[in-house]
Amino acid sequence: MAVTAKDVAEACGVSRITVNRALSGNENVKPETREKILKKAQEMGYVPNLIARSLVNGKSKMIGIVISDIKNLYFSEIVDAITRQARARGYMVCTCTHDSDCQEEKRLIEMMKGYCVDGMILNCVNRGGEFKDWLDKLNMKYVILGYQLLPESYTVGVNENKSVKDVVRFLKAHGYNKQVFVVPPLYGEDGRINIPHYQRASGFQEEAKKQGCDYHILYGNDTNEQALEFLKKNTGEKPVFLCTGEMFAIPMQKFLKKNGYRAPKDYGLMTYDRLMYRFWNEEAIAAVDNHVDQIGTSVANAVIDLIEEKEIPMNIEVPYDLEEGTSL
Known part of the structure; x- marks a missing residue:
């Protein structure tokens, strides 16, 4: 016994x-x-028996993380940073993935509540006021991973609209007036919008127009093929492709190279984040560094501060840097 x-x-x-x-x-x-x-x-x-103890004193010293997946290096790096910071402040974490399934996300959140976690960090696929009301009725401390992603909720992340506008000006200063934004489908099969990518796409279009750029947007599941056709038909000045993520930029660079086009000789290339290149590519693509480690640390501190009844800003904006690379 x-x-x-x-x-x-x-x-x-x-x-x-x-x-x-x-x-x-x-x-x-x-x-x-x-x-x-x-x-x-x-x-x-x-x-x-920590569960029994948590029922007595109302504290489990456990934080729940519910995110889309951890196959994406962006999320795995964030979870690693959250885990390290939580440990430093005396908390453990429990991580679950919802694979962008709305019902599964709600089920996991309810399970976290049932296991008496003190607070949660959420990378939501559900959106809107109805979802926020549902969350609030659970009477749990929670922070959303993504700047201003869920109105009137505590959020931590990069200001996506602002960052992409800085990128447009950055690329124009590097001599690229013809700019092409590359993004996956902005809407899922269920009709739900991909808000972070939408924020980048709309910000890109707004700023490129303001700067007088010759701008284009490629979106969908065949952006490599679209980029190749764009280069084949392109006349005049050299274009630059701005990819909304490394998982699109690196395969595109390899695909175009296989078809006879190289960066930066034939086109420029820039991406968001630079986490995968050390495994996939020997050259560093120019990138927006979203400081993933800082996002993870900040969101961990935010939810723990809420748990400990400390005041925090409603929206915590994490800074970013524009990094030079060999692709421009």
């Missing part, structure tokens, strides 16, 4: 309440008594 707090108490000649206080770090236990209890608990192999 598993050793209980009562067993430790009897072995030490103290009450079970004293054992629980000593093991939880309560200051109302004499140092010598705490040392005796900790030593005896270790000798006996006692492991506290």
Whole structure:
């Protein structure tokens, strides 16, 4: 049978309440008594029932993370940063993936609630006021991963609309007046909009028009082929392709190279984030560095501060940098 707090108490000649206080770090236990209890608990192999304890004191020291997937290096790096920062502040994390399934996301959030997590970090596929009302009725502390992604909720992330406007001006300063934005389908099969990509696409179009650029948008699941056709038909000045993510930029660069086009000789290339290139590509593509590690650290601190009843800004905007590369 598993050793209980009562067993430790009897072995030490103290009450079970004293054992629980000593093991939880309560200051109302004499140092010598705490040392005796900790030593005896270790000798006996006692492991506290944290779920039972959380039901008593209302705190599990656990943070739930519900995200789309961890195959994407962007999310795996963020989860790693969250985990490290949570550990530094005395919390553990439990991570689940919803694979962009709206119902699965809600089910996982409810399960996190059932397991008494103290707070949650969410990368939402559900949107809108109805979803926010549903979240709020759960009476849980939560932070959304993505700047201003869910109105009137605490959010952490990069201002996507602002960043892409900076990129348009950056590329124009590098001599690229013909700019092509490359993005996956902006709407899923269920008709739901991909808000971060939409923010980038709309910001790109607005700023490119303002700067007087010759601008184009390629979107869909065949952007490599579209880019090749664009280069074949292109006349005049050299274009630059701005990809909304590395997972599109690197395959595109390889595809175009296979078909006789090279960056930066025949076209320029820039992307968001630069996490995968060290595994896929020996050359660094020019990129928007979203400081993924800082996003993870910031969102971990935000949800823990909420749990600990500290005041935080409603929307925490993480800075970004524009990095030079060999592709411009």
